Amino acid sequence: MNPSLLTINQLNAWYYSDKKVLSNFSIDLAAHETAGLIGLNGAGKTTFLKVLSGLHAAFRAEEIRFAGRPITFRDRNFKPRRYTVFAEDSSFQYFTFWEYLAYVFSAYGKKLPDVSELIRGFHFENYGDVLLKDLSMGNRKKVFLITAFALKPELLLLDEPVNGLDFQSTEYLYAQIAGYKQYGTLLFSSHILESITLTSDRVFVLEHGQIRQTFESGQIDAANIREALHDENDI
Numbered sequence: 001m002n003p004s005l006l007t008i009n010q011l012n013a014w015y016y017s018d019k020k021v022l023s024n025f026s027i028d029l030a031a032h033e034t035a036g037l038i039g040l041n042g043a044g045k046t047t048f049l050k051v052l053s054g055l056h057a058a059f060r061a062e063e064i065r066f067a068g069r070p071i072t073f074r075d076r077n078f079k080p081r082r083y084t085v086f087a088e089d090s091s092f093q094y095f096t097f098w099e100y101l102a103y104v105f106s107a108y109g110k111k112l113p114d115v116s117e118l119i120r121g122f123h124f125e126n127y128g129d130v131l132l133k134d135l136s137m138g139n140r141k142k143v144f145l146i147t148a149f150a151l152k153p154e155l156l157l158l159d160e161p162v163n164g165l166d167f168q169s170t171e172y173l174y175a176q177i178a179g180y181k182q183y184g185t186l187l188f189s190s191h192i193l194e195s196i197t198l199t200s201d202r203v204f205v206l207e208h209g210q211i212r213q214t215f216e217s218g219q220i221d222a223a224n225i226r227e228a229l230h231d232e233n234d235i
Contacts, residue, residue, distance in 0.1 A: 005031040005185045006066050006155060013044075013051050013059035013209075021047045022059070023209040029155075031067075032181045036196035037189040039206035040229060045189035046087065048206075049159045053084040066155075080108050083153040085144040087160035093133035097124070097143045100132065104147050118146045121172040138164035149176050156180060158188035162195050174198050193222055205229060 006029040013022040021044045029035055039045050050056040054074040064071055071078045083104075092100050105112045119125055122142045132140055141164045148156055158177070162170055177199040180186040190196055196203050203215040205228045213228045215221075 002030040002032050005029050008064050010062035013047055021209055025210055027211055029185050033185055033201045034181050034199055035187045036200035036203045037206055038196050043206040044209045045206055046159055049157050081153055082155040083148050083151050084157040085148050087163050095132055097128045101147055113150055115150045118149055122146055122169045152183040154184040156186045161188055162192055197222055
């Protein structure tokens, strides 16, 4: 196992003070690994990614460390090292893809790269100058995915990345996820078992706001994960 990149201990998060969505949640992500987070609807996957992205303030944690140093999720030294693609994102509606891409790379202080391969892989050739508000759900998702894989942050977070994609783009996405470890650490949530088993070095099973079980690479098997989730009809 590579050295730890992100360590979170005893995280609690809530929308209402009397009902925790995440309860005593702990996770340790290694540098340069691809990790899948799977759970039934309501398990807390999206809430965790929102907390980690600095977008959900109702939480407490005993320990948060990134690359060995204590951080907060809104730490100005941490924010440029992560990027999140959410399952649904209606922001930047009056940007085109090219405008959004330029904006992100400027904000992260990086030189704009050649993204032609990513555009071809996601079959996005005809949409670069269309406003995001006029794109289909799947093509809006591609805007953020292309940006993410071009940006190559140290920590890349994907929330239900397969949702809305066509078959060919899904296959290309799996290849990008599986190969991301050469650039950094990728954590993605999914309720689609195939996306987890085809791409992950480790799989975390989230149930009732806690990591209930972790599967290492040799244990990542559809039957094992279904059993851990207690309900194979939901996968």
